[in-house]
Amino acid sequence: MRRLQLTTFGEANRVLTLNDSPVPQLTADQLLIRMEAAPINRSDFMLIEGKYGVRPEFPYNVGSEGVGRVLQAGDAAKQFVGKRVLILPTYEQGTWGEETLVDRKNVVEVSDAADPLQLAMLGINPATAYLLLKQYTHLMPGDWIGQTAANAAMGQYIIQLSKLAGLKTLNIVRRAEAADAVRGFGGDKTALQGENLTQDIEKALDGSQLSIVFDTLGGEPIGTLMRFLKKGGIGVGYGLQTGVFPKIDPVDMYFGSKSFHGFWLIDWIRNAPRREVQWTYQHLASLVAEGKLHAKIERTYKLDQFQDALAHSQESERSGKVLFQF
DSSP states (O other): OEEEEESSSSOHHHHEEEEEOOOOOOOTTEEEEEEEEEEOOHHHHHHHTTOSSOOOOSSEEOOOOEEEEEEEEOTTOGGGTTOEEEEOSOSSSOOSBSEEEEEGGGEEEOOSSSOHHHHHTOTTHHHHHHHHHHHSSOOOTTOEEEESSTTSHHHHHHHHHHHHTTOEEEEEESSHHHHHHHHHTTOSEEEESSTTHHHHHHHHHTTOOEEEEEESSBSHHHHHHHTTEEEEEEEEEOOOTTSBOOOOOHHHHHHTTOEEEEOOHHHHHHHSOHHHHHHHHHHHHHHHHTTSSOOOEEEEEOGGGHHHHHHHHTOTTOSSEEEEEO
16 A cells, blocks of 8 residues: 655655555444545645644644545445545545545545546535535525635635526636636626725625625635624635734624625534535535536646655645646
8 A cells, every 4th residue: 555644744745755655454334445536635734734623643634625436345335345435534544545445434426427536526625615605604695605716626615506506606817817807707797806806805795795705815804804794794704824813803793794604614514414425525526416516627646646746736826736647
């Protein structure tokens, strides 16, 4: 079993090693999965650097999500043999490897018809996007949502799911070319992050108000967006890429009856009923199979190229996701 392992926290290019070990004896509930693809996410780097909400024991097999096919199974999980499965991002197993051992509770069977590269990315971003739109308020067709970092893969998923629900999106980006990209994959309105953000939002909304806003950056943009929420509107943070806590005006919050929440997908995976988790991921997989849900892929790498893959995935001007393809 060749896979990337972490033996101490630090910079990924210094602390990850490619390890080869024999396949151990499977327990009753374990699956041996031959990986097809696994994405590289910002949360993976946070874990590797010791800055994430999960603190693993060493040595730790890295990689949070992916898709593969079951080669072998323990006595209680024989029904999975030969099936394609999505590996849930529970951080109890690693996906950056040619093969991996997974407990059956951490997989969901998915379509053989869909693109495995797109399926591999379902675990974190599409599920987060879906739950952000479903869990916090009752949205109706024609309602406006706002988001930061809209050109990222997560932003693409939010736009696609919003369009399927008849919602309109206001999308904050940092660069003019990113705004062009967002409009190209279906964003209704865009605004550029910076000193003219307030004026750009006013022009884009033209008197409309936002029902909910989503943020992965922190800092000032989310505070500006929240000023355009309707009374009782909701903000949700699911990331903190800048490392700066969201700068939200408390007066605007109090007198506008607005609220701000934090979201972490792993809490939902751990606490939601199994049938809800399974239905959600299979629903998203069906949208992938139908061509309704996808993210742009910039490049794939083989496992032996992991140093190049890690460096590429940390480039700030990427236009798509970076994945391992096995």
